[in-house]
Amino acid sequence: MKLRLDRWLALLGTGSRSEVKTWIRGGEVAVNGRIIRDPALSFDAASDVLSLRGKETDGRVIRHVMMFKPAGVLTAARDPKQPTVMDLLPPVYRSIGCMPVGRLDKDTTGILIFTCDGEMNHRLLSPGRHVEKRYRALTEGKLTEKDAEAFAAGLELGDFTARSAKLTILKAGEDTSLAETVITEGKFHQVKRMFAAVGHEVLELHRCSFGPLELDPELREGDWRELSEAETSALRKAAGMEEEA
Ligand code: URA
16 A cells, blocks of 8 residues: 555645645654655555654554445446446545445445455455345335245255345335345345345345445435444444444
């Protein structure tokens, strides 16, 4: 994670880009114990040691983002042909190593979390952690309580058996139905495959929540924002990285 010294300091929230340039030129900033006066020099924010006015600072740039993923973009770091979720974030997030936590299909909308913390990313996806994800699905055909029972019993999907999942039917029409399901795994096309297993094609899929975080109703499709401290702490707890209060 190589960054220009002025960008690194500004990302840490120590001051504006022009303030930090003044500090650097004034000899107030050291890297690995050596005063650096050139704001444009690049350093590794993950391993180099940053000091401001003689005091060592925690120089790790860790950011967490919530996005309302729109339909039509891939959840991938990059793609030669198609737009990806990373293209919706300013380039600095790529340079500090922010990555999506798991994936949503190209046509799926809803909450997508990004983090620069590789350990947290890994833990949130670990099958053993049982992090809940709530999806709203518009399906073809009429959903019934029998389908809810099948979801609760754990569906056989060929290569694996899905864990017991809650299915709440919101509207059961003759042609289409609306329902929410909460799953604790994240296998490829899992929700679509679960509905297909009970004979209903998913026409639209939207993720409403990821672990403790609900999609911010203020966000429009394609919008994003950084997580608050409380949200970050809740996510860290879900990842087993912080004690419950
Ligand atoms: N399950 C799916 O089938 N698709 C998604 O995008 C997410 C979960």
